[in-house]
Amino acid sequence: MFLSILQVNSEDLTPYAIVCGDPFRAEAISRKLDNVRELSFSREYRTFVGAKDGVPITIVSHGVGSPGAAVCFEELIKGGVKTLIRVGTAGSYSADVPPGSLVVSTAAVREEGLTRQLVPHGFPAVADHAVTRALYQAASESDGLVKQGITVTLDAFFQGVEEFPHRKYKQAGALAVEMEIAALYVIASLRGVRAGAIVALDGYADADLREVYNPHTDVVSGAIEREIDAAIRAMVKLHTEDN
Ligand SMILES: O=P(O)(O)O[C@H]1O[C@H](CO)[C@@H](O)[C@H]1O
Ligand SMILES: O=c1cc[nH]c(=O)[nH]1
Numbered sequence: 001m002f003l004s005i006l007q008v009n010s011e012d013l014t015p016y017a018i019v020c021g022d023p024f025r026a027e028a029i030s031r032k033l034d035n036v037r038e039l040s041f042s043r044e045y046r047t048f049v050g051a052k053d054g055v056p057i058t059i060v061s062h063g064v065g066s067p068g069a070a071v072c073f074e075e076l077i078k079g080g081v082k083t084l085i086r087v088g089t090a091g092s093y094s095a096d097v098p099p100g101s102l103v104v105s106t107a108a109v110r111e112e113g114l115t116r117q118l119v120p121h122g123f124p125a126v127a128d129h130a131v132t133r134a135l136y137q138a139a140s141e142s143d144g145l146v147k148q149g150i151t152v153t154l155d156a157f158f159q160g161v162e163e164f165p166h167r168k169y170k171q172a173g174a175l176a177v178e179m180e181i182a183a184l185y186v187i188a189s190l191r192g193v194r195a196g197a198i199v200a201l202d203g204y205a206d207a208d209l210r211e212v213y214n215p216h217t218d219v220v221s222g223a224i225e226r227e228i229d230a231a232i233r234a235m236v237k238l239h240t241e242d243n
Pocket of ligand 2: 089090091092157177178179202203204205209
């Protein structure tokens with residue numbers, strides 16, 4: 001089956017897929033695999049397949065924001081993907097998880113518009129337990145701080161005149177904010193596949209991002225490198241458990 005938005009044949013995909021926002025991060029992830037092939041680069045969606053320790057893995061970029069990412073998740077699932085791990089970046093809610101830390105998202109607050117058009121208000125956006133456990137274990141094997149907990153998914157990146165809901169979610173114990181995890185978890189639940197996510201913290205959520213946002217620092221690059229390695233190791237572990 002030809003997937004018209006990703007521009008790939010489903011026969012070329014694998015049941016295990018790592019997704020990320022940035023097409024260049026997708027390429028960086030693919031460089032860690034053996035026998036890599038780039039299948040397509042269409043819109044924000046760049047797709048590679050390769051293997052780690054004999055486990056075939058698909059890597060796809062989904063761009064910024066839930067609606068575009070949802071299209072990618074839906075086509076991957078339609079194409080036969082059964083396990084998805086998002087490897088992203090996020091803003092921290094707490095000095096306890098400073099920039100450079102990793103957070104494994106156990107659940108996501110649905111502060112975006114996309115999932116409201118898919119499921120009722122109270123429907124939770126939750127990670128798969130086995131995927132979360134594999135990600136947390138793999139990330140904990142590397143140097144550096146790793147936490148697991150609730151993340152928040154927003155649509156807006158730069159603030160307008162409305163207050164962002166950061167204060168209340170921070171008080172409620174959320175660890176970080178990003179823009180796609182809730183969509184991933186809700187779509188995975190709807191379509192009966194499993195998903196998890198890990199994010200590298202690149203700053204503080206309540207900073208004025210127009211002034212200070214810069215994910216291209218050594219600290220953030222190091223954290224992204226660690227989360228990529230963790231996601232690949234987690235996929236290999238999940239494959240072993242499945243077989
Ligand atoms: O680094 P990625 O995976 O793109 O994730 C985060 O970075 C983007 C914002 O710059 C949003 O997509 C957000 O979710
Ligand atoms: O959505 C995001 C992603 C990275 N950093 C942030 O502060 N917010």
